[in-house]
Amino acid sequence: MPVHRPGSIRPRPLAVLAAALLAALSFSLPLTTAHAATTPTRGSARMGMGVLAHDGRSGTPSTSDVTQTEGVDVSAYQGNVSWSTLWSSGVRWAYTKATEGTYYTNPYFAQQYNGSYNVGMIRGAYHFATPNTTSGATQANYFVDHGGGWSRDGKTLPGALDIEWNPYGAACYGKSASALAGWIADFLNTYKARTGRDAVIYTASSWWTQCTGNYGGFAANNPLWIARYASDPGTLPAGWPYYTMWQYTSSGPTVGDHDKFNGALDRVRALADG
Numbered sequence: 001m002p003v004h005r006p007g008s009i010r011p012r013p014l015a016v017l018a019a020a021l022l023a024a025l026s027f028s029l030p031l032t033t034a035h036a037a038t039t040p041t042r043g044s045a046r047m048g049m050g051v052l053a054h055d056g057r058s059g060t061p062s063t064s065d066v067t068q069t070e071g072v073d074v075s076a077y078q079g080n081v082s083w084s085t086l087w088s089s090g091v092r093w094a095y096t097k098a099t100e101g102t103y104y105t106n107p108y109f110a111q112q113y114n115g116s117y118n119v120g121m122i123r124g125a126y127h128f129a130t131p132n133t134t135s136g137a138t139q140a141n142y143f144v145d146h147g148g149g150w151s152r153d154g155k156t157l158p159g160a161l162d163i164e165w166n167p168y169g170a171a172c173y174g175k176s177a178s179a180l181a182g183w184i185a186d187f188l189n190t191y192k193a194r195t196g197r198d199a200v201i202y203t204a205s206s207w208w209t210q211c212t213g214n215y216g217g218f219a220a221n222n223p224l225w226i227a228r229y230a231s232d233p234g235t236l237p238a239g240w241p242y243y244t245m246w247q248y249t250s251s252g253p254t255v256g257d258h259d260k261f262n263g264a265l266d267r268v269r270a271l272a273d274g
Contacts, residue, residue: 043104045128045167046075046097047202047227047247047257069093069268071245071259073126076106078255083115085254091121093261093268095160098125098147101133105146113147117155122272124157125149126202129187132166132173136186140194150195157272160200160225161187164207177213184212188222197274198222200244208237216240223271225259244271 070090074081075097086094094116097106106112109125116123127143129136148159163184165171172180184201191199201218202225208214219239226233227247236243245259252258261268 039169040167042168043100045100046077047073047095047126047128047162047164066262067264069261069263069265071095071261072252072256073097073247073259074112074256076108078112079108080111081108081115081255083119083121086256087119087121089253091258092265093122093124093157095124095126095157097162098127098159099139099143100128101130102138102142103133109147122155122157122268124160124200126160126162129161129163129184130166130168130173131163131175131180131183132169136183136188137190140187140190144191144194148191150197152274154269154272157268158197158199158223158274159191159195160202161191162202164203164227171207172211175211177211177215181212181215181217184218188218200225202227202245202247203237204228205235205237214238
């Protein structure tokens with residue numbers, strides 16, 4: 001056994017020193033680095049992406065005396081959709097993601113948007129908002145120009161604005177409540193000017209309260225599509241006395257997030273007709 005003179009230090013292998021240095025660095029890395037590792041690819045956002053993470057899931061939808069009509073929403077995440085299977089399961093309306101920001105269009109949009117229409121569903125398109133990239137008006141125009149328009153054919157729903165947690169950074173997109181409400185108004189006003197229709201607003205009550213200050217100024221004209229994975233839709237955002245649509249699960253049968261329209265099929269047609 002080797003003997004070391006008092007006060008001497010045994011040389012440490014280079015590999016051991018390197019490992020120790022890396023371990024020390026790992027504790028000092030900023031949180032943004034860890035966050036970046038889990039940030040999704042830009043363009044991959046979809047309806048309800050943040051609902052489970054922020055609102056969770058509790059219970060299953062309760063049976064209501066009010067007739068409701070089953071729907072589904074899809075994005076590129078679902079790929080090519082078997083619309084005939086969904087139709088056979090009772091789904092009668094559908095929304096397809098068309099765009100995000102001004103940098104993304106859904107590569108499966110034609111198969112999803114036209115496929116739902118071709119099996120007899122009443123269909124619509126939605127836009128995933130990124131208020132920190134471009135103005136509301138710019139994104140509304142991009143949406144209309146890439147599938148988000150409307151036609152009075154009795155089977156096309158008005159476009160929907162998906163405004164929820166930012167999957168790429170700060171939940172409220174780095175904007176104040178008043179600035180976000182202004183951005184949304186800019187989008188909605190431009191969409192109506194282009195199509196003649198008031199867009200649907202898709203959101204979650206907790207996000208809406210946190211990021212817009214529970215602004216109630218859109219309730220008079222814009223139908224509410226509420227997201228909540230629970231036995232009921234819960235407390236609605238300010239101003240809306242009822243919801244028009246409710247996304248109640250992200251794991252419905254076949255594919256997609258599943259939704260309930262607050263009324264019978266003739267009410268879905270009424271919304272399509274304007």
